[in-house]
Amino acid sequence: MKKVGPLSTDLVVACKVYEFQRKGEKVEFGKLVEGLEGLVGKSTIINNLNTLSDWGIIKTEFGETEAGRAGRLYSISGEAEMMIKETYEKYWDRVMRETR
Numbered sequence: 001m002k003k004v005g006p007l008s009t010d011l012v013v014a015c016k017v018y019e020f021q022r023k024g025e026k027v028e029f030g031k032l033v034e035g036l037e038g039l040v041g042k043s044t045i046i047n048n049l050n051t052l053s054d055w056g057i058i059k060t061e062f063g064e065t066e067a068g069r070a071g072r073l074y075s076i077s078g079e080a081e082m083m084i085k086e087t088y089e090k091y092w093d094r095v096m097r098e099t100r
Contacts, residue, residue, distance in 0.1 A: 002044065006094060010048045012039060012040055014048075014057055015084060015091070018085065020035070029045070029049075058076055
């Protein structure tokens with residue numbers, strides 16, 4: 001399992017989705033790639049999104065992106081929100097310090 005600091009890349013992607021979501025921003029693939037540049041590669045993000053979806057941690061909906069086009073939008077599912085919130089609060093600053 002690949003790791004970034006103390007977290008697996010799956011949890012890094014989930015935490016980034018959570019970060020955008022709590023700011024009220026729409027989360028689309030391109031935004032995740034930009035937000036995780038230098039931490040997690042594009043193909044790893046795709047694999048992580050599939051894994052997180054299979055595990056029920058994120059949900060995917062089709063909707064209008066910030067650019068006004070139709071696309072996939074990602075969010076943390078209700079059942080997993082508390083777990084990802086706690087992971088984000090406990091580890092996110094450490095991940096950013098150790099990798100930047």
